[in-house]
Amino acid sequence: MKITTRLFTLLFLSSALMLSGCACESASEEKTNNSQQINDPYESFNRGVFAFNMLFDTAILKPVAEGYRAVTTPTMREGVSNFYKNLKETRNIANGALQGNAQKTENATKRLLANTFWGFFGFYDVASDMQIPAYDNDFGQTLAVWGWENSNTYIVLPFFGSSNPRDIGGTIGDFATPPSLFIALTTPWTAYPLSIGNYVQQREQSIEFIENLHRSSTDFYATVRTMTQQNRQKVINEALGKTSSDSVSEYNFDMDFGDFDE
Amino acid sequence: MKKLLSFLCGLFLLTQTAFGATDPAVEYVNKLTDDVIENVLASPAPMTEKLSSFQQKFHEALDLKYIGQFVLGVYWRTANQTQRDAFLNAFMDFTTKSWADKFNMYTGQKITFQGAQKAQKGQIFVNSTVQNNPPAVVVWRLREKDGQYKIIDIIVEGVSMAMSYRNEYASFLQNNNGDLTKLTQTLNEKSATFKFSDNKNK
Numbered sequence: 057m058k059i060t061t062r063l064f065t066l067l068f069l070s071s072a073l074m075l076s077g078c079a080c081e082s083a084s085e086e087k088t089n090n091s092q093q094i095n096d097p098y099e100s101f102n103r104g105v106f107a108f109n110m111l112f113d114t115a116i117l118k119p120v121a122e123g124y125r126a127v128t129t130p131t132m133r134e135g136v137s138n139f140y141k142n143l144k145e146t147r148n149i150a151n152g153a154l155q156g157n158a159q160k161t162e163n164a165t166k167r168l169l170a171n172t173f174w175g176f177f178g179f180y181d182v183a184s185d186m187q188i189p190a191y192d193n194d195f196g197q198t199l200a201v202w203g204w205e206n207s208n209t210y211i212v213l214p215f216f217g218s219s220n221p222r223d224i225g226g227t228i229g230d231f232a233t234p235p236s237l238f239i240a241l242t243t244p245w246t247a248y249p250l251s252i253g254n255y256v257q258q259r260e261q262s263i264e265f266i267e268n269l270h271r272s273s274t275d276f277y278a279t280v281r282t283m284t285q286q287n288r289q290k291v292i293n294e295a296l297g298k299t300s301s302d303s304v305s306e307y308n309f310d311m312d313f314g315d316f317d318e
Numbered sequence: 319m320k321k322l323l324s325f326l327c328g329l330f331l332l333t334q335t336a337f338g339a340t341d342p343a344v345e346y347v348n349k350l351t352d353d354v355i356e357n358v359l360a361s362p363a364p365m366t367e368k369l370s371s372f373q374q375k376f377h378e379a380l381d382l383k384y385i386g387q388f389v390l391g392v393y394w395r396t397a398n399q400t401q402r403d404a405f406l407n408a409f410m411d412f413t414t415k416s417w418a419d420k421f422n423m424y425t426g427q428k429i430t431f432q433g434a435q436k437a438q439k440g441q442i443f444v445n446s447t448v449q450n451n452p453p454a455v456v457v458w459r460l461r462e463k464d465g466q467y468k469i470i471d472i473i474v475e476g477v478s479m480a481m482s483y484r485n486e487y488a489s490f491l492q493n494n495n496g497d498l499t500k501l502t503q504t505l506n507e508k509s510a511t512f513k514f515s516d517n518k519n520k
Contacts, residue, residue, distance in 0.1 A: 071512050094485060190452060271511060272416040274504050280472030282482045290455075290476025307457060307473050308444070310478065311388050 094267075095208045096281065102212040106277050109217060121259035133260065135179040140180025140254045141190070142171045151193040155201040157219065161193050175240045193217035195233070196226025197295035205296065210281055343434040343442045346467045347458050350379055351429050351446075359424045365514045374420050380409045381461065381468035386469075389483040393491055393498055401498050407462075408505040415512040422514070426485070441470075 096102060125133070138176060145168035153159030167183035175182040184190065199222050207222030216227065230235055240247045273279040360370045386409040387394050423457065444458040459471035459480075471480040481506040487501060494500050 059410075067455055097400060107475075184451075192452075240340075266422070268416070268419050271508065273486060273494070274501065274508065275486050275490045277483065278486045281489075282485035283477050286477045286481065293476075307459070307471075307478055309478075309481065311384075311441070311459070311470055 059273070065220055078217055094210070094281065094285075095152060096210040098209075102210060103277055105212040106280070108151065108214060109212070110276075112215070117255065117259050118263070121256050121263060123264070124256050125260050133257065136253070136257050137261065138171070138180045138181045140257065141181070142168065142175070143235070144192075145171070147195075147230060148191060148193040150200045150233045152191070153196060154195075154198045155193075160193060163191065163194070192291070193295070194226055195229030196223035197292060198229070199223075199226055200292045200295055205292070208285070210285065218280065218288075223288070341434045343444050343460055344431050344458070346468045347446065347469075348429075348431055348442045350375075355424070355429075357423075359421055360426070369514050371417055372421065373414050376414050376417060377410070379469050380413075381470050382406075382413060383398070383439060383465065384461075384470055385413075385480055386410065386420045388480055389487055390498075391484055393487075393496060396496075397498050401502070405498060405505075407500045410507040410510070415509050418514065419512055442467075449499060459472075 128136075145164050149165035149168065150160055150165055152158075166188050170183040170186060171178045171181060172189065174180075204222045204225075206218045209220050211221070211224065211225070213219050213227075219227065231240075239250070250283045269279060269283075270276060354372070354375055358368050358375065361368055361371075363371075383406060386406045389404065389409070390397070429450045430447050430449065432447065434442050434444045436442055440462050442460045442462075444460065445494070446456045446458065448454040448456055454475050456475075457473040458469055459473065460467045461470050462468075471478055473479070490501055490504070491498065
């Protein structure tokens with residue numbers, strides 16, 4: 057029983073710490089290698105998990121996020137968002153170092169120190185005012201840098217959303233990055249509200265975005281699948297040090313069909 | 319003196335090239351976005367007026383007929399003319415409303431341009447950044463048609479509009495026995511659900 061509770065804590069905490077930032081761009085999370093290829097051998101299973109996630113979102117997460125918006129001001133919410141981003145800097149530092157990227161490690165360290173000490177535990181993003189750029193770094197990106205560049209089998213996880221084999225490994229790695237594992241093991245009573253709070257504040261940021269996606273989609277599962285995969289590919293390309301011109305060649309799929317009807 | 323003059327001339331040319339200030343594709347997208355922001359998004363006009371102005375600009379700037387054919391992929395080839403026309407009409411109306419709905423979330427962000435890159439078949443990619451927190455990379459894919467630029471794709475943070483629609487519709491059609499008429503009908507139904515009002519929530 058204790059193990060189950062702890063595992064659940066771990067799941068929640070890691071997801072909360074790993075998702076911040078990108079959830080507002082992509083309904084849940086991401087993946088693939090080639091945006092033109094859909095590799096979804098477990099589609100019916102994935103659709104089942106996706107339906108569960110949507111149900112959870114409609115019944116619990118979204119209403120709570122709307123409640124959070126109703127009782128807070130934009131300035132308060134910005135502070136909370138900054139606080140969670142600051143917590144994640146330790147993960148950015150660790151992965152910057154694991155990828156041998158001195159610049160990213162240095163920036164994340166500076167950001168953590170500046171925001172924790174001068175930014176009142178991270179509620180104010182003074183580092184951005186000091187022109188120290190933020191990078192989102194995770195263990196999935198590290199695995200890509202270490203050679204696991206292509207992992208495009210689409211998998212939907214409960215609560216975590218879109219993933220693939222490499223990024224599932226990444227998620228597990230992110231658990232082990234301090235302080236997530238430490239907090240979860242030593243003070244699970246802190247971990248629960250902390251991670252649930254992060255889920256809620258991230259969901260609040262994407263209320264309009266996800267509503268628009270719903271309205272714009274004829275097959276919401278397929279929309280989320282393709283968007284999260286493409287977005288994740290961009291993140292992986294950046295981690296691999298591909299310049300923007302490489303990224304452009306990445307998008308340069310053939311749109312010039314022979315029998316185009318003018 | 320002559321040397322100084324030629325140095326200054328050289329410097330001027332270098333700056334012009336380095337910043338891509340003269341690139342016509344960048345200038346085109348820059349003007350277009352400025353126009354849409356100033357005269358539609360930031361305009362105090364009533365929503366109905368803004369919407370019709372947006373629709374007109376969107377139809378002028380994007381090659382929606384071209385995009386519509388691309389997003390259908392192989393299904394375009396097997397469709398008859400009536401189905402094609404019906405789909406294109408539905409797609410054009412739906413896409414315009416869907417993007418108007420997206421742009422409705424605009425809250426004053428600025429767009430900066432980082433130059434353009436030429437691709438094969440006369441296509442051009444214009445790179446830009448929306449100054450959001452965090453900043454979002456937006457790439458505009460253009461093609462020249464009758465001496466005029468037309469946008470054929472907008473790629474936001476790595477997500478291509480054209481590719482996303484194509485993947486989504488492929489999935490829809492696979493799950494509906496390739497029934498294009500049903501897709502068209504669904505798009506028309508979806509279009510009708512977009513509601514635009516003058517009250518914004520956030």
